[in-house]
Amino acid sequence: EIVMTQSPATLSVSPGERATLSCRASQSVSSNLAWYQQKPGQAPRLLIYGASTRATGIPARFSGSGSGTEFTLAISSLQSEDFAVYYCQQYNNWGTFGQGTKVEIK
Amino acid sequence: QVQLVESGGGVVQPGRSLRLSCAAAGFTFSSYAMHWVRQAPGKGLEWVAVTSYDGSNKYYTDSVKGRFTISRDNSKNTVYVQMNSLRAEDTAVYYCARGRPAMVTYLDYWGQGTLVTVSS
Numbered sequence: 124e125i126v127m128t129q130s131p132a133t134l135s136v137s138p139g140e141r142a143t144l145s146c147r148a149s150q151s152v153s154s155n156l157a158w159y160q161q162k163p164g165q166a167p168r169l170l171i172y173g174a175s176t177r178a179t180g181i182p183a184r185f186s187g188s189g190s191g192t193e194f195t196l197a198i199s200s201l202q203s204e205d206f207a208v209y210y211c212q213q214y215n216n217w218g219t220f221g222q223g224t225k226v227e228i229k
Numbered sequence: 230q231v232q233l234v235e236s237g238g239g240v241v242q243p244g245r246s247l248r249l250s251c252a253a254a255g256f257t258f259s260s261y262a263m264h265w266v267r268q269a270p271g272k273g274l275e276w277v278a279v280t281s282y283d284g285s286n287k288y289y290t291d292s293v294k295g296r297f298t299i300s301r302d303n304s305k306n307t308v309y310v311q312m313n314s315l316r317a318e319d320t321a322v323y324y325c326a327r328g329r330p331a332m333v334t335y336l337d338y339w340g341q342g343t344l345v346t347v348s349s
Contacts, residue, residue: 124291155333157335157336159274159336161274165341166324166339166340166341166342167266167274167324167336167339168339169335169336169337169338172335172337173335178337210273210274212274212276212335212336214333214334214335215333216333217276217279217288217290217333218264218276218279218333218336219276220273220274220275220276221273222273223273223274
């Protein structure tokens with residue numbers, strides 16, 4: 124099983140600042156990596172697939188990069204609605220999720 | 230627009246069974262693989278099972294193999310998961326999610342989830 128490790132567990136950021144989240148795979152997943160956002164009491168929402176392609180309706184302030192085993196999700200200027208938990212998922216070999224990074228208001 | 234609505238959750242005793250349903254609308258259901266993903270209280274996401282677009286192929290995470298069965302009825306635009314021999318560690322919100330035509334893929338639409346509590 125491919126293990127996905129996200130860091131940090133919690134990221135404290137001020138509104139308007141940039142946030143950078145990391146996701147590492149235990150073996151190469153090529154570019155088969157997605158990012159999801161989840162707010163309390165809500166279902167996850169797809170943000171990024173193919174490591175760098177924004178899903179429909181996702182603002183340009185969200186960007187993804189990386190390939191192989193190292194991936195990054197960047198949020199260029201945090202808005203109030205961006206404070207949430209973010210999960211990465213590899214889908215190169217079935218689908219395993221990282222444990223999540225909580226982005227909180229500093 | 231794409232809609233996925235889960236139902237069937239509730240409180241069940243350990244060892245008993247439960248069947249969850251997910252009704253789909255707004256897309257050609259028979260063209261997409263469908264997944265179940267769960268989230269234990271306060272925890273992260275765990276992929277559970279997937280069925281191919283036509284139901285001919287199914288795969289499960291190891292912890293539910295032999296206990297859970299995913300199925301679909303394309304005439305009713307509905308995907309199911311039959312959960313037998315339930316354990317306390319199966320307690321979670323269960324989400325259905327749309328994949329792509331391929332089985333191994335990202336999940337672009339999710340339902341609102343249904344809570345399953347396994348407790349005596």
